[in-house]
Amino acid sequence: MTARTVRGARAVGRRPGSPDTRGSIVAAAREEFAVHGFAQTSLRSVARSAGVDPALVHHYFAGKDELFLAALDIPFSPKDELRAALDVPHEQLGETIIRFVLRIWDDPTRQPGLLAVLRSSATTEHATALLRDGLVDALMAEVSAAAGLTDPETRIPFVISQTIGLIFARYVLRLEPLTSMPPDQVAAHVGPTLQRYLFD
């Protein structure tokens, strides 16, 4: 857990401290996780793929978990972005969540990392736990707050089930017409489902 302080201190400027070094390690990790899944990815293979010394990966990340979380971080680290997006009247919340999710997933710079997370979570118990805890924490907190829920733990899992199923169908199975459908149209179809899970 010293890595967190190390991470904060990274920008000091000596060779290993280049801000791009950490970024290139995370980018390489995303691709490794995407192609090989969590279990088959090692700090060593990420280092090789990033073209850096393995010691440098250890310098930034205490272990594979932490590296995975850095890759996982993409969708939710901008919590402010999510919170701002959800600042709408309650009756628009369902559609708004779907539009937010599709905007993030349709973004070509984010999609590979997100797919990596989803794929790893499908194949590795450990990655599953990381995703579940990360995903639930993030969604729970932001969506519950936006919806003013008093019983989020019984409602949010259903929201997640529809949202993750939509993601799986659109981006993994690539089921038509879902994959080519404009986000607003998808949101119009699926939004009411979330609305019902949240408020009915």
Add this chain to the structure above:
Amino acid sequence: MTARTVRGARAVGRRPGSPDTRGSIVAAAREEFAVHGFAQTSLRSVARSAGVDPALVHHYFAGKDELFLAALDIPFSPKDELRAALDVPHEQLGETIIRFVLRIWDDPTRQPGLLAVLRSSATTEHATALLRDGLVDALMAEVSAAAGLTDPETRIPFVISQTIGLIFARYVLRLEPLTSMPPDQVAAHVGPTLQRYLFD
């Protein structure tokens, strides 16, 4: 555990001709796909795991695709079972589909094979296509017929998105309270969603 006893029965029959030989190959394939995914599984590794000569696997299956489809077949090969289950009034169809899916997935003899399919589909483009085509074909045909749909291609993908998301949340992410919730209660929550996608 029952699957293992069934598989154990393979030893009884004559070598190539026994109907149990094919069954034991399929059972071994399911386990190989479950543990290693589509890409990492070969006819050779399945043969080894089934304790048969690789030539025998080739005798029953033209290739890995066909073997995978045999493993994939579990939920839908009993098409009559699905058709019978869906023989209910239209207004009960949503809940009935969910109850059917959960009954299949909760079955400990079927769950490993189904998880294998889902995991492979999440990680391998090729397995994804097989699942999509198998899944869509099966669901399209049976659910459309049961619902008397005239526009199944725009409705069924949404049904699939919620159904697969529920499966992912309950069996892969193991999100509580979804994972421990009795099937009827899950169906009561999620059924209306399918109902809306099918008929609204």
